[in-house]
Amino acid sequence: MKGCLDEIEQQRQCAQYQLQAHEVEGNNDETLRFLRDLYARSRRGEDVWDELSNYQKSRKSGVTGPLIKNAFRRFVGALQGNRCCYCRRWLLNIAHAKPIEHVLPRNSYPQFSLQFWNLAVACFDCNQLKKEAVWGSFLPDLPEYPCATAFTEFFHPRFHPYADHVSFERRETNHVSHVTYTGHTPQGEHLCSELLYIIAARENLYRNNPSLAEAVATLQDFQEQHPEGDLPALEAFRSSLNDSLQCQLDDSGLDEWPLKGPEPETRPSRRHAR
Ligand SMILES: [Zn+2]
Numbered sequence: 437m438k439g440c441l442d443e444i445e446q447q448r449q450c451a452q453y454q455l456q457a458h459e460v461e462g463n464n465d466e467t468l469r470f471l472r473d474l475y476a477r478s479r480r481g482e483d484v485w486d487e488l489s490n491y492q493k494s495r496k497s498g499v500t501g502p503l504i505k506n507a508f509r510r511f512v513g514a515l516q517g518n519r520c521c522y523c524r525r526w527l528l529n530i531a532h533a534k535p536i537e538h539v540l541p542r543n544s545y546p547q548f549s550l551q552f553w554n555l556a557v558a559c560f561d562c563n564q565l566k567k568e569a570v571w572g573s574f575l576p577d578l579p580e581y582p583c584a585t586a587f588t589e590f591f592h593p594r595f596h597p598y599a600d601h602v603s604f605e606r607r608e609t610n611h612v613s614h615v616t617y618t619g620h621t622p623q624g625e626h627l628c629s630e631l632l633y634i635i636a637a638r639e640n641l642y643r644n645n646p647s648l649a650e651a652v653a654t655l656q657d658f659q660e661q662h663p664e665g666d667l668p669a670l671e672a673f674r675s676s677l678n679d680s681l682q683c684q685l686d687d688s689g690l691d692e693w694p695l696k697g698p699e700p701e702t703r704p705s706r707r708h709a710r
Contacts, residue, residue: 439600439621440584449515450552456511458503466499467507475550483546485538509534512594513557520559521593522566522627523617523635524604527559528656535563539592544570551581556593561638564675565631591627602627613643637685638678652677 458467470491474484491501513534518527520534527534537558542549558566571590574582584595591601601624604617617632619625642648655674659667 439596439623441595441597446553446584453508453511453552457507458499459507459510460497463499467504470499471504471550478550479547481547483542483549485542485549488550505536508536508555509557512555516557516593516598520562521556521598522558522562522591522631524598524602525559525635527557534558535560537563537566537593539594540574541568541570543568544576545574545578547578548581553581553584553594560674561635561678562631564678565634569630571626571630588622589626590630591623596623600624602632604632613640615639634682634685638681641681641685 454468455461455464457471458464471488474488478484487501488504489501491504492498493501497503513527516527519525520527521537534557537556538545538549539554539556540548545554548554572587573589584592587595601621602617602619604615606615607613615636617628617636619628642652655670655677659670
């Protein structure tokens with residue numbers, strides 16, 4: 437079925453992951469045993485994500501939470517062409533800059549906190565924007581993870597081939613750059629209207645402001661030199677910077693609507709994200 441991953445491809449990805457669950461092949465079996473135990477607990481409604489993240493985290497090798505997450509990032513990041521699952525910008529080669537995204541957020545759906553299909557790799561900005569947002573109308577106590585064809589209301593980065601749903605265009609000259617996203621399906625249009633138009637507006641703002649672009653690049657360079665979890669203050673600063681950009685964009689809107697906020701009932705849907 438076009439626009440949706442078929443069963444054969446899903447089985448192929450599961451089988452492939454089981455061979456790559458740890459960067460050291462000899463640790464694969466122990467990793468999978470550990471993940472199966474955690475997964476069984478998550479299915480009873482326990483959010484096990486922090487436990488995974490902290491597992492043996494002081495160790496530099498062997499079966500540890502950070503190494504399991506790194507192997508997952510590498511596996512799913514490769515499926516995504518090393519680009520963010522939502523905005524398709526390149527993922528930087530640091531854990532900070534490519535958080536693992538819970539498609540159905542773990543706060544609302546703890547039973548899927550370790551569900552293989554519920555996890556993708558996003559960029560810092562998309563992950564922050566999407567984090568707790570509940571898209572679609574799946575009930576919080578849903579017992580089983582919905583099948584691929586059930587995701588009709590929003591874009592699912594593991595089940596929906598990106599190009600079938602969204603296209604993007606980046607134009608750069610010596611002095612300016614401009615990005616647009618266009619949704620081609622109801623799921624793609626939803627992604628544009630909920631998230632991508634903000635990403636595009638921010639990028640267009642700071643890319644065309646050389647001193648701001650330089651400052652953001654400096655922050656990213658600094659982050660690259662530090663391992664995951666070491667820079668909570670810097671992450672908080674980047675989050676505040678994004679909020680500040682947001683305010684500037686909200687204030688500059690020609691249509692008098694904030695870029696992100698409660699949707700007025702009369703607001704037309706934004707099919708194109710610019
Ligand atoms: Zn992104």
